[in-house]
Amino acid sequence: MSKWLLIDGFNLAYRCFHAVPELTRADGFPTNALHGWVKSLWKLEDQEKPDGTLVFFDLGGSQDRLVLLPEYKAQREEMPEALSKQIEPIKALTRAMGHVGVEIHGVESDDLLAAQAVALAKEGHDVLIVSSDKDFAQVVNERIKILLPPPSANPKLGWRFRDEAGVVEKFGVPPEQIADYLALVGDSSDNIPGISGVGPKTAVKWLQQYRDIEGVIANAAEIVPERFRDAVRDRADDLRRNLKLTTLNLSLPTIVAEKPKSNPEQLFVLLEGFEMKGSLNEARTRYGQPEFLF
Structure with missing residues (x-):
């Protein structure tokens, strides 16, 4: 069967925002998260060679959990304005790169991602969940593994896998x-x-x-x-x-896992518009090859 990357969108976006030094376009629009995002997705593609990539984003809080506990996630700080401005561009870049974005109002992306991971695994696919969120440990099995981003304090460790044995080693329980x-x-x-x-x-x-x-x-x-x-x-x-x-909600609807076509020309326009010259040059090399032209 095939191999799928399921990316925890905000988890990776925050990491990119904090990992890349402050960068702006000539008019002052922040672009550091955009630079980190594009490079991270390319790194994952090169390293894992997935058949497809799905990226999950939150669109508001979990209504079901807020009913149970109104204080749920209430302590979290607002997203930095500079990152907030880059979320829609991140989504646009993701689509242009040929990756599916998944989001539903009032439903946590963690639940959507977990439900999709379990559904794919049941169909016989291999799944890598790209996230540092410990909640995903509950769906790890022989086909589902977690791909942990390099820790900010020690980036040299690189991306690390966590399988069933790794979950027990980390938490003490399966x-x-x-x-x-x-x-x-x-x-x-x-x-x-x-x-x-x-x-x-x-x-x-x-x-x-x-x-x-x-x-x-x-x-x-x-x-x-x-x-x-x-x-x-x-x-x-x-x-x-x-x-x-x-407990992650695994009964949510899932999408048919079909790899969409990339849109190189749209990607070039976006990268040029955000003055990401290095990424634009790399994109022309990556998507300019015959096998990437659709």
């Missing part, structure tokens, strides 16, 4: 227990409060003993350390809510 793990320890990046004082080691121990959140709740009177027994019992409903928040 993919099928990741949502329960996050429900227990909480997720500060999404503003989900876990049980106060319960850290990774305790959560892993409980899940090894009791399998899942319901098992932990059912055995609240026996858990160790004893100081958490009342907290688990008293916050049982919160833990069940947390599990709904941390």
